[in-house]
Amino acid sequence: MNITVAGEKKDVKEGLTVTELIASENVETPQYVTVSVNEEFVESGEFDTTVLKEGDVVEFLYFMGGGR
Amino acid sequence: MTVTINKNDYERILAHARENLPEEACGLIAGIDREDGVREIKKVYLLTNIDHTNEHFSIDPKDQLASIKDMRAEGLKPLGNWHSHPESPSRPSEEDKRLANDSNASYLILSLEEADNPVLNAFHVESVNGEKTVRKEELTII
Numbered sequence: 788m789n790i791t792v793a794g795e796k797k798d799v800k801e802g803l804t805v806t807e808l809i810a811s812e813n814v815e816t817p818q819y820v821t822v823s824v825n826e827e828f829v830e831s832g833e834f835d836t837t838v839l840k841e842g843d844v845v846e847f848l849y850f851m852g853g854g855r
Numbered sequence: 856m857t858v859t860i861n862k863n864d865y866e867r868i869l870a871h872a873r874e875n876l877p878e879e880a881c882g883l884i885a886g887i888d889r890e891d892g893v894r895e896i897k898k899v900y901l902l903t904n905i906d907h908t909n910e911h912f913s914i915d916p917k918d919q920l921a922s923i924k925d926m927r928a929e930g931l932k933p934l935g936n937w938h939s940h941p942e943s944p945s946r947p948s949e950e951d952k953r954l955a956n957d958s959n960a961s962y963l964i965l966s967l968e969e970a971d972n973p974v975l976n977a978f979h980v981e982s983v984n985g986e987k988t989v990r991k992e993e994l995t996i997i
Contacts, residue, residue, distance in 0.1 A: 794927050815982070816956040821916045826924070828916065846923055849957045851936045852906075852913040854950030855879070855943045 788841040805834040805845075814847055821848040857993045858961050858977045860884075860896040865996050869973055871901040872939035872965050879904050879912040881938040883922050884963060885931040894961060894992075897931055904938075911950065912938050935960030941967050945974040952987040955980035961992060 788801055792812060799808070805824070809817050822829045823846045829837050839845070872880040881904050886897035900922045904912040914936065926933055935957070940948075945966035947955065955962055958981035966974040977992040 794932075815958060819954070819956045823920055826920065828920075846920060848916055848919050848923070849960070850913075850916075850954065851881070851883070851919060852911065852954045853938055853948065854911040854954075855909070855940055855948050 788839075790839055790842065791844045793845070793847060799839070803839050805829055805837045805839065808839065808845065809834065809847075812847070816849075819850040821850065822846070823848065856894055856961070856979060857892065857995065858894045858896065858963075859995045859997050860899070860963075860975075861997055864896060864899045865975065867901060868899055868937055868963075868965060868975070872941075872967060872973075875904065875939070876967065877909045877941055878907055879909060879939050879941060881912040881914055881936065883914070883919065883936050884934045884961065885922075885926040885929075886934050887932060888934075894934060896934060898926070898929065899937065900925075909941050933960075935962055937963035937965065939965045939967055943968055945976040947978055947980060947989050952980055952989060955987065956982075958982070963994070 790797055805822055814820055824843050882902045883900040884896045886895045888894050902914050902918045905915045906913045945964045962978045977994040979990045979992055
């Protein structure tokens with residue numbers, strides 16, 4: 788099936804979960820990444836059970852912060 | 856890596872940072888990575904520091920997502936972020952390094968330590984063998 792990940796179209800297997808996508812995309816420091824699917828945020832505790840569907844649009848958002 | 860930012864966008868960042876004193880100000884940068892190796896910032900996003908302190912900043916993920924949606928619509932790529940240091944130099948602090956987790960990003964830091972002499976630098980941060988390493992990028996205001 789086809790999904791869009793960080794602006795790029797990808798052909799991925801049916802039934803792919805967010806956790807599997809994070810692994811296959813080699814996301815750096817996934818503990819600092821927020822995931823949105825079709826502009827809805829996915830709770831980190833639901834990455835394992837969130838199954839992606841044809842046409843989904845996924846963004847990985849790195850936590851952006853810092854201090855002096 | 857050479858990074859360019861146009862004067863108008865630089866001045867928008869500077870104005871936003873000054874308006875938010877004494878708090879740190881922050882935002883995102885977007886643009887293109889040219890074939891000649893130059894990273895060209897074509898748009899800056901002036902966002903809210905949800906920590907509202909002079910010691911720390913966090914960008915609201917909702918603002919981040921809205922900005923990324925705008926970048927996609929304009930054919931731009933997320934290139935990293937910027938933030939101000941109201942009272943310290945333009946270099947990544949230990950906390951900045953700890954929270955810099957995207958090795959593809961450029962991290963711009965604007966120091967307002969000297970009110971009449973703002974300093975903007977760009978940095979690349981990546982994790983090597985568990986240690987964060989920082990490299991200053993060449994930044995040109997055009």
